[in-house]
Amino acid sequence: MRFNTQTDHRIELTGVTKRFVTPTGAIYTALRDVNLTVEPGQFCAVVGPTGCGKSTTLTLVAGLDQPSAGGVRVGRRPVDGIANGTSFMFQTDALLPWKTVLANVAMGPLFHGVPKKTALADAREWLRVVGLAGFENHHPHQLSGGMRKRVSLAAALINEPSILLMDEPFGALDVQTKAIMSNELLGLWD
Secondary structure (H helix, E strand, O other), X not given: OOOOOOOXXXXXXXXXXXXXXXXXXXXXXXXXXXXXXXXXXXXXXXXXXXXXXXXXHHHHHHOOOOOOEXXXXXXXXXXXXXXXXXXXXXXXXXXXXXXXXXHHHHHHHHHOOOOHHHHHHHHHHHHHHOOXXXXXXXXXXXXXXXXXXXXXXXXXXXXXXXXXXXXXXXXXXXXXXXXXXXHHHHHHHX
């Protein structure tokens, strides 16, 4: 199991501005003239106070939203929809509560047309990698917060992304679990 490093997936933001309309109808500028380049293989952290545009930056790179001005490129191509080769791990887990852990992790490959038998075998392997072997038939509500984060990580990594975007993925965890998850992620990346 590894990250896909076969292609150039440089991330480039050039003069990016993102504005939102507030509930009162006012314009709120979340990002203004951001220039950022992340080279393939780099581990980059965007740090700042609440409301400074960290999540907005990640959603623009992922192709979940478009900038108001400027450009976002991934792999030297303009981002005009969900970027190929990118996985996104949200602040709160995005697991489907009615599906088992195994089914949640296997969803990505199944959506990409991978045969069900292969997708389930790969999902089992990723659950083993993140330390959740034996929990395949559990549902998200039957897991601790740290375990749900591990499921989310397995679901993000199963597609072997070239880019893994993580929006405060371990923020809600206790200090010990956060350290364990961070070390596991760094080990997988290494």
